[in-house]
Amino acid sequence: MTNSGERDGAPRPTALVTGGNKGLGKEVSRRLAARGMSVLxxxxxxERGRAAAAELAAEGGDIRFARLDVTEEKSVRSVAELVGASFGRLDILVNNAGVNGVVRGERRTLDEMSVEMLRSTLETNFVGAFALTQALLPALRTAGGRVVNVTSALATFARTTGSGPAGRADLIAYCASKVALNMTSVLLADQLREWGVTVCAVSPGYVATDMNNFAGTKTVQEGARTIVHFATLAPDELPDRAFLTEDGVAPW
Ligand SMILES: NC(=O)c1ccc[n+]([C@@H]2O[C@H](COP(=O)([O-])OP(=O)(O)OC[C@H]3O[C@@H](n4cnc5c(N)ncnc54)[C@H](OP(=O)(O)O)[C@@H]3O)[C@@H](O)[C@H]2O)c1
Known part of the structure; x- marks a missing residue:
C-alpha cells in the first residue's frame, strides 16, 4: 500500500470498512470509493477480501485491501498502524463486520443455545467494533472523522417492547450485542465530540445478504445507501444520540 492518494493536490478523504468482502460491507466500500475516497x-x-477489493478497484475506485479480524487484537493493532503510516488520518470508519450468532439452518431453543456462541457474538459485534475504534482514535481525531456503527432494528427497545411478535430465543446474542453497540455509539459520541469526531448507529433495514440466507426484503444497494448517507452527512446535520434508519431518526 502506498501513501494516501491525492486529488487536485488535496488528500483524498479516507475510509475503512470492516467485513468488506461481501454483503453490505462490500457495497458500502464501492459507494464510498465512487465518492472519491481512498477506501481500505x-x-x-x-483471499475473499483481496478478490472483493480487486473487483471494486477494477471499477475505477481507489480501493486497497488489508486483512482484519476484529476479534484478534494483533490484527486490529496492525491495521491501525497501517492506517497511521499510509493515510495518517481516517475520515470514515464503518464498523460493519458482524455475525448473527445462530447456526445456519437451525433454530435453537433457549435450552439449546450455546453460551460460547453468545460470547463470540458479543466479541465480534460489540467488543471488536469498540477495540477497532479505540485503536483508530489518533487517525480519527486528526481527520475530525465519523464512526458509523452498523446496528439493527432488532436491537431497539422500542421494537422489542412494542406490540410485534416475540423475538426468537436464539437471536438474544445478536440483539444484546447490537444493544451494547448502540449504547457505545451514544457514549462515544459524547466522549469524542470535543475532538470533532462524530459517532452514529445506523440500521440498514432488513437486507438480503448471507446473514439471513438472502431472506431480507431490501437490496444491498438500498441498505448500503442508508449507511453511506449517514457516513457522509455533514457533522452539523447528523442527528445526535439517535437511532438512524432509512426513514431518519427512529425510537431506540
Ligand atoms: N442483513 C441485514 O438484514 C442486516 C440488518 C441489520 C444489520 N445488519 C448488519 O449489517 C452488517 C453486515 O452484515 P451483512 O448483512 O452484510 O451480512 P454478511 O453478508 O454475512 O456480512 C458480514 C460480514 O462480516 C464479516 N465478519 C464476521 N466476523 C468477522 C470478524 N471477526 N472480523 C472481520 N469480519 C467479520 C464477514 O466475514 P466472512 O465472510 O469472513 O464471514 C462478512 O464480511 C452486520 O453488522 C449486520 O449485523 C444486517
Whole structure:
C-alpha cells in the first residue's frame, strides 16, 4: 500500500470498512470509493477480501485491501498502524463486520443455545467494533472523522417492547450485542465530540445478504445507501444520540 492518494493536490478523504468482502460491507466500500475516497476494504479472509477489493478497484475506485479480524487484537493493532503510516488520518470508519450468532439452518431453543456462541457474538459485534475504534482514535481525531456503527432494528427497545411478535430465543446474542453497540455509539459520541469526531448507529433495514440466507426484503444497494448517507452527512446535520434508519431518526 502506498501513501494516501491525492486529488487536485488535496488528500483524498479516507475510509475503512470492516467485513468488506461481501454483503453490505462490500457495497458500502464501492459507494464510498465512487465518492472519491481512498477506501481500505478489510476482511478476515485474505483471499475473499483481496478478490472483493480487486473487483471494486477494477471499477475505477481507489480501493486497497488489508486483512482484519476484529476479534484478534494483533490484527486490529496492525491495521491501525497501517492506517497511521499510509493515510495518517481516517475520515470514515464503518464498523460493519458482524455475525448473527445462530447456526445456519437451525433454530435453537433457549435450552439449546450455546453460551460460547453468545460470547463470540458479543466479541465480534460489540467488543471488536469498540477495540477497532479505540485503536483508530489518533487517525480519527486528526481527520475530525465519523464512526458509523452498523446496528439493527432488532436491537431497539422500542421494537422489542412494542406490540410485534416475540423475538426468537436464539437471536438474544445478536440483539444484546447490537444493544451494547448502540449504547457505545451514544457514549462515544459524547466522549469524542470535543475532538470533532462524530459517532452514529445506523440500521440498514432488513437486507438480503448471507446473514439471513438472502431472506431480507431490501437490496444491498438500498441498505448500503442508508449507511453511506449517514457516513457522509455533514457533522452539523447528523442527528445526535439517535437511532438512524432509512426513514431518519427512529425510537431506540
Ligand atoms: N442483513 C441485514 O438484514 C442486516 C440488518 C441489520 C444489520 N445488519 C448488519 O449489517 C452488517 C453486515 O452484515 P451483512 O448483512 O452484510 O451480512 P454478511 O453478508 O454475512 O456480512 C458480514 C460480514 O462480516 C464479516 N465478519 C464476521 N466476523 C468477522 C470478524 N471477526 N472480523 C472481520 N469480519 C467479520 C464477514 O466475514 P466472512 O465472510 O469472513 O464471514 C462478512 O464480511 C452486520 O453488522 C449486520 O449485523 C444486517
Amino acid at each position: 476494504l478489510t476482511a478476515r479472509d485474505e
